[in-house]
Amino acid sequence: MIKLTEINKIYRTNEIETVALENVNLEVEKGEFLSIMGPSGCGKSTLLNIIGLLDAPTSGIIEIGGTRTDGMKDKQLAAFRNKKLGFVFQSFHLINSLNVLDNVELPLLYRKVSAKERRHLAEEVLAKVGLSHRMRHMPTQLSGGQCQRVAIARAIIGNPEIILADEPTGNLDSKMGAEVMELLHQLNKEDGRTIVMVTHNEEQAKQTSRTVRFFDGRQVE
Ligand SMILES: Nc1ncnc2c1ncn2[C@@H]1O[C@H](COP(=O)(O)OP(=O)(O)O)[C@@H](O)[C@H]1O
Ligand SMILES: [Mg+2]
Structure with missing residues (x-):
């Protein structure tokens, strides 16, 4: 489902070079729930952003669902990303001036989906994450755990095969974190979605994932 071959990522800011990823190879099967663990600064977010086509590697090959992404133009890449991938981040990135429904519908605004269908799909995914009773609330009226569930609803509204989650429970207490993990x-x-999660919570990783791998910026073990 996901295949990375010899991925390198070097950040260049002014004169300073940071090698974030060095010759990383990774394969993720369809339906796998993979947790990637490693210390702060080891390149986990960089790796996830590259899998998610949010950032380009300095070199190396990315294949998603058998399709190579090198050579794709920005527009093509955005469409591919929009169709295949759903993102969940540590900070929920909800828009505080929009209610829950409108936040969840956002990814569909870039697709040809009627307003009625958008609403229907948003209601469906909000039921899935257990927030049918909060649809008209504003994000500021919700707990952190509820906000993350809204973000997950937004991530799945386009029916992506793959969900990428970067420290999804990093801002939550253990009870809310457990709810979010249960949902993932x-x-x-x-639903058989493939999930790649980055975390430094080993216990959570072991409880929910099928596979836990350790990462130090060089190799995924
Ligand atoms: N946009 C950037 N510009 C320059 N350096 C960066 C950038 N993003 C990350 N880095 C550096 O790359 C390394 C890996 O960062 P990151 O992927 O965020 O690690 P993690 O998510 O494991 O904490 C760190 O040394 C970090 O400082
Ligand atoms: Mg990170």
Whole structure:
């Protein structure tokens, strides 16, 4: 489902070079729930952003669902990303001036989906994450755990095969974190979505994932 071959990423700011990823190879099967663990600064977010086509590697090959992404133009890349991938971040990135429904519908604004269909799909995914009773609330009226569930609803509204989650429970207490992990587990087990999660919570990783790998910027073990 995901294949990275000899990925290198070097950040260049002014005169300073930071090697964030060095010759990283990774394969993720369809339906896998992979947790990638490693210390702060080891390149986890860089790796996830590259898998998610949000950032380009300095060199190396990315294949998603058998399609190589090198050579794709920006517009093509954006369309591909929009169709295949859903993102969940540590900070939920909700828009505070929009209610829950409108936040969840956002990814569909760039597609040819009627307003009525958008609303229907948003209601469906919000039911899935257990927030049917909060649809007209504003993000500021919700708990952190609820905000992350809204973000997950937004990530799955386009029905992506792959979900990429970067420290999805990093801003949550353990109870809310557990709810979010349970939800990700369901999306993997019941809906068969492939999930790649980055975390430094080893316990959470072991409880929910099928595979846990350790990463130090060089190799995924
Ligand atoms: N946009 C950037 N510009 C320059 N250096 C960066 C940038 N993003 C990350 N880095 C550096 O790359 C390394 C890996 O960062 P990151 O992928 O965020 O690690 P992690 O998510 O594991 O904490 C760090 O040394 C970080 O300082
Ligand atoms: Mg990070």
